[in-house]
Amino acid sequence: xxxVTQTPKFQVLKTGQSxxxxxxxxMNHNSMYxxxxxxxxxxxxxxxxxxEGTTDKGEVPNGYNVSRLNKREFSLRLESAAPSQTSVYFxxxxxxxxxxxxxxxxxxxTRLTVT
Amino acid sequence: xxxxxxxxxxxxxxxxxxxxLQCNYTVSPFSNLRWYKQDTGRGPVSLTIxxxxxxxxxxxxxxxxxxxxxxxxxxxxxxxxxxxxxxxICVVPYNTDKLIFGTGTRLQVFP
Numbered sequence: 001x002x003x004v005t006q007t008p009k010f011q012v013l014k015t016g017q018s019x020x021x022x023x024x025x026x027m028n029h030n031s032m033y034x035x036x037x038x039x040x041x042x043x044x045x046x047x048x049x050x051x052e053g054t055t056d057k058g059e060v061p062n063g064y065n066v067s068r069l070n071k072r073e074f075s076l077r078l079e080s081a082a083p084s085q086t087s088v089y090f091x092x093x094x095x096x097x098x099x100x101x102x103x104x105x106x107x108x109x110t111r112l113t114v115t
Numbered sequence: 116x117x118x119x120x121x122x123x124x125x126x127x128x129x130x131x132x133x134x135x136l137q138c139n140y141t142v143s144p145f146s147n148l149r150w151y152k153q154d155t156g157r158g159p160v161s162l163t164i165x166x167x168x169x170x171x172x173x174x175x176x177x178x179x180x181x182x183x184x185x186x187x188x189x190x191x192x193x194x195x196x197x198x199x200x201x202x203x204i205c206v207v208p209y210n211t212d213k214l215i216f217g218t219g220t221r222l223q224v225f226p
Contacts, residue, residue, distance in 0.1 A: 042119070042216030090158050106158030
């Protein structure tokens with residue numbers, strides 16, 4: 001039981017390049033999330049998927065797109081990377097929505113640098 | 116404005132000592148409050164989730180308290196160990212589908 005896995009662990013991009021961050025969970029959770037974590041700031045929600053087939057914007061969605069491929073997988077795409085997107089990205093999942101008391105499980109993170 | 120504020124920003128203690136981390140929130144309506152531990156280079160891991168009816172909750176050497184009237188929570192670590200070195204993040208849900216994360220307290224435990 002791996003929990004939440006993310007690939008890649010590290011990535012360096014040039015401005016304007018695109019890439020997709022992959023996330024998968026094996027806990028049969030309905031809800032999945034993408035966050036970014038920047039120095040001196042709390043985690044901020046980029047996008048989330050309350051259930052398979054649905055996605056919604058979070059606090060900082062600009063410059064990102066997501067795909068809930070199936071119940072297990074939730075990917076985050078940067079179409080044209082910018083230096084402001086340099087950050088650590090975390091995927092998370094929970095049985096139901098964030099506001100509930102259900103625990104949220106995080107992946108190990110992807111450290112992205114855009115030059 | 117819905118906010119979660121933590122103090123101190125950083126803390127250094129000696130192994131074996133106790134410490135207390137603080138969290139103040141202004142989120143309303145309140146449903147629950149969570150404490151997460153984040154080791155360097157890793158994702159956050161849940162320590163405890165407290166609902167408005169719970170005043171105290173323990174998880175091993177970690178004890179969280181909640182005062183819903185003053186909108187304050189604390190995380191007390193007893194007999195600290197080197198492995199307690201991490202960032203501790205306070206999180207409060209806002210509306211039904213959003214979480215507000217504090218900026219965390221970075222704890223360093225030295226031998």
